[in-house]
Every structure is written in structure tokens, then in C-alpha cells.
Amino acid sequence: MKTVLIGYMGSGKSSVGKKLAEILKIPFKDIDTEIEKHEGISISEIFREKGEIYFRTLESKILKKLLSQSESFVLATGGGTPCYGENMALMAGKEDVNTVYLKTPLAILTSRLFLEKDKRPLLAHLKTTEELNDFIRKHLFERIYYYNQSKYVVDNKAENIDETVEEIVLKLF
Numbered sequence: 001m002k003t004v005l006i007g008y009m010g011s012g013k014s015s016v017g018k019k020l021a022e023i024l025k026i027p028f029k030d031i032d033t034e035i036e037k038h039e040g041i042s043i044s045e046i047f048r049e050k051g052e053i054y055f056r057t058l059e060s061k062i063l064k065k066l067l068s069q070s071e072s073f074v075l076a077t078g079g080g081t082p083c084y085g086e087n088m089a090l091m092a093g094k095e096d097v098n099t100v101y102l103k104t105p106l107a108i109l110t111s112r113l114f115l116e117k118d119k120r121p122l123l124a125h126l127k128t129t130e131e132l133n134d135f136i137r138k139h140l141f142e143r144i145y146y147y148n149q150s151k152y153v154v155d156n157k158a159e160n161i162d163e164t165v166e167e168i169v170l171k172l173f
């Protein structure tokens with residue numbers, strides 16, 4: 001069984017995913033890391049040197065490849081993964097995949113991402129917290145349609161990731 005974590009940038013997909021994989025004793029995979037490994041450069045460099053369309057095409061290809069494997073794992077997707085091409089339909093349509101949306105409040109996303117925005121090509125140009133907050137609010141509004149197609153929705157308000165992991169485990173089993 002594969003557990004695929006979905007949610008906006010900064011929603012904790014990687015940290016929750018690592019912990020969840022540890023508890024379930026299965027490997028943890030991160031789609032951004034797989035993309036970086038494939039290209040040998042960082043996500044920011046891919047966006048800068050090859051463009052977003054190239055990135056999205058590769059993201060879909062790598063997602064398909066990961067989901068075609070028979071082994072169990074926890075996968076952290078990128079914030080945009082479910083929102084392009086057939087990616088969400090692919091994830092939602094597989095019997096051996098549980099999709100979990102980590103629903104995180106806007107204020108938490110804004111404060112986390114303000115500290116990390118330089119690593120995110122879609123956010124790096126935003127200067128103030130207000131600008132960032134405004135961008136995320138609108139972006140989230142566009143993306144929520146895809147996120148909500150997940151099998152499970154977990155409210156990810158807690159600063160303590162253990163609570164979120166526990167809630168996911170309770171939903172899965």
C-alpha cells in the first residue's frame with residue numbers, strides 16, 4: 001500500500017511523511033528529491049534553466065513511475081503535483097494508493113513559507129508577509145479543488161507533527 005501526502009507548499013508533507021514512514025516501517029520518498037536526482041540540479045535551477053512546463057512534464061512522468069512500483073512507501077508530493085495533467089486522477093484511481101490531504105491553515109503556511117520562500121521558485125519573488133499571504137490565499141483557492149479529491153483529509157493545525165501522524169495512522173487502519 002502506498003500513502004501519498006498532498007498539500008500546499010509548507011504543509012509539512014516531508015516531515016509528516018518521514019515520521020509516518022518510520023512508524024509504518026516502509027520507505028519514504030519525496031517527489032522533489034526524485035526529480036532533483038533525475039536532473040542532477042535543484043528544483044529552483046530546473047525552473048530557472050528549463051522552465052515550469054519542463055518541470056511539470058517531468059513531475060508527471062516521475063509520479064507515474066513511482067506509482068507503478070509494487071513496493072509500499074510513503075510519498076510526499078509537491079504542492080502542485082495533484083493540480084497538473086492527469087496526476088490527481090491517477091493517484092485517486094489506484095487501489096493500492098491512499099491519498100491524504102494535509103489541510104493547513106493559511107496563517108501557518110504564510111509564517112512557515114516566509115522563512116523558506118527562497119527555495120521555492122513560485123514564491124521567491126514575494127517580498128512581504130502580506131504579499132505572500134495574499135498569493136497563498138488565491139493560489140490555495142485554485143488548488144483546493146484538486147486537494148479535496150484526496151481520499152482522506154487531515155487537519156494539520158498542530159505544530160506537533162506527532163499528532164498529525166497519529167491522525168493519519170488512525171484513518172488508514
Ligand code: S3P
Pocket residue numbers: 007008009010013032043077078079080081120121122
Ligand atoms: C511546487 C511545490 C514544491 C516544488 C516546486 C513547485 C508547487 O514542492 O515541487 O517548487 O507548485 O506548489 P513542496 O510542496 O514540497 O514545496
